Structure formats: structure tokens, C-alpha cells
Amino acid sequence: MTTDTPSVLIVEDEPDLANLYAAWLEEVCAVQTASDGTDALAAIDESIDVVLLDRRMPGLSGSTVLETIRERDLECRVAMVTAVEPDFEIIEMGFDDYLIKPVSQDELVAVIDQLLLRSSYDEQLREFFALASKKALLDDQKSRAERRSSQEYAELEDRLAVLRVEVDDTMQELLAQDGYRQLCRDITGNSVVQE
Template sequence: MSGNDSAANVRTLVVDDEREVADAYALRLRGYCDVETVYSGETALSTVADTSVDIVLLDRHMPGMSGDDVLSELVERGYYGRVVMVTAVDPGIEVLEMPFDDYLCKPVDREDIRAVIDQQRRILAYETLGEYFSAEAKRAVLEAELDATEHRDHERFVAVAERADRLETRVRRLLPDDGVLDRFDGIDRGEM
């Protein structure tokens, strides 16, 4: 994929019931990030459930399931990503209670939509990096201090190790050229 190498692997979902609008935003992102477009809240939820989506660009005013409803459902389902409202609905005081990560008023130009994708990618990457460091530190210290048979068969250890692997994969995808993971791996956590 061409474009900004740091955003190229970001998986973005554009959700808007107006096909022309959704397709226009997707066109502005094509070649910049991995983008998919859906035209309803229900389809957005099933897409997020079926695939790994990093950033959702979500319209608020849609027939059937509104963007506000989708946002609430994403939170209830424990969606681990960023949500940006991209909408013609003027924000009111109610947005103080809404768990979105950014809010853009339509129309949004190419530079702004790409800038928000890059900004949200970085935020998600560093949040994920913190979680990875925590999980990986636990795995590394147990591997250094315990006999392999003591931790390899332990259900909680296996779960932490698998989680660390998933988080590392996502961080490397979101921060492809950042050497911070290599520096973390270089710390000796054994023999306390």
C-alpha cells in the first residue's frame, strides 16, 4: 500500500448511511490506510465483531441504528480501538457524556481526515504499547525466574503470553518503524 507508511496498516471503518459521503471519505483515505466502508450501524457492528478494526469513522445521524447507538454498543462490547464521530450533527452539551475519541463536523477535507487517522493511530498504538509492556514484563520475569514446566502449563501464564503476543503484533502494525519494542526487549528482567 502506498502513502504514509506509518498509517498504511491502520484498519479504518467508515460508517455512513449516505453512500456518496461514505465513499468520498473512503476515497480520501484509499492508499493512505486500509479502509472499508459500510452503510448502516448494524453492518458496522458486525464488521467490527468479525475483523480487527483500529479506527471507526462514525456518522451520528443514520436511520435504524444511529451512530450514538453504535457508539454505545461498541463500548458495551468492549471495542478496543478509536471512534471518531464524522457528522453534520452540530455537537451539543450531550457530547460531554459520549465516549468517542474525536469529533469532526462535515464536510471534512482530505488533509483533516488523514491527520485524524494518523493522530488516532498514534494514540491507539501507545495505549496498546503500555498494555503490551505490562503483559510482556510479567511473561519475561516468570520465564526468567521459574522452571519452564512451572509456567508453560499454567492457564493464567498462557493467557498472559498469548495476550502479549497479540498486543505486540498490533503495536508492530501501528508503529512499524518505532524501535521502542526492541529497547524494551533489551532489558534484563531475570535473576532478581
């Protein structure tokens, strides 16, 4: 996420629907709209946190826009918001979530919240593992006395402890969402996810 207020791009070729989604989200997000795939690709940059992407549009399809987003390695999350019923071809598509129209305001807000939480979790894990690797290297290369006398090492240990709590808290938030709980069950193959 780039700011405290998430930035959402709505890509929808039906103006009334795009305006409705924007009105629903404007109190909780910085909202931009694009009416077709070409406008969407021009609007998408590192400042966009979430893209709500229609799949079937004239010109560039949502699928093509999605492929281009992934080719550019943009870190935004993408939720397809479409009337297209999913089929097995979705397995190869790089979206983060899929909503079938019609959708409610609650559904849009919930999917944005979940995608932002997943992004936060990813960032926390990335930082945690990077710091844990540095700690492991220092543990291997420096004596206990050297580590104890280092202010930088003490700060590293403190940051790892804080991150461990943040990662755990974020995971608990994700698990509190029923859809994410099912995803975790699918990943682990367990019928019960530990809380």
C-alpha cells in the same frame, strides 16, 4: 492495530460522501464502508482499527452504534464525523475524536493518524507496565546473584529499555500534534508541556 495497513470502517448513510471518504483514504488504509448502523455492527470486528462514524443515520443512530462498540469491548478507535454540533451530552459518549462536517481529506487522514498513534502508545504503555511489574516482583523475590545469572531477566531488562525509548518517542510524536499538546495541557493543568 492488527496489520501494517490500518483498517478503517466508514459508517455514512450518504453514499456519495462515503465513496468520497473511501477514495481519499484507500491509498493509506484498508477501507470498508457501511451505509447504516445495522451494517456497521455487522462489519465491526477485531480487525477494524478505526471507525469513522456518522452520528445521525436512519435506523440505528451513530450513538447507538458507538454504545454497542464499547459494550463489545472492541479496541477500535472511533471518530464521530458528523454535521451534529456537539453539546454537553457528548461528555458521556465513548468516542475518541469528533469532527464536524464538512471535513477535508487532510482532516480525515490526520485524525486516523492520531488515533492509530494513540493506540500504539496505549499498547506500548500496557506492555511496559506489565513487564515492569514482573521485574519488580523478581527484584523483590530473587537475589541479585540470581537475577544476574538469568538470561530471561537480562532479556526482560533489555525489552524494558527498548520499550522506554519507544514510549518516549511515541509521546514526542503525539506532542508534535497541536491538538494532542492541548489535551496534555488540559490533563496536567500546566500551561507548558515538557518536551
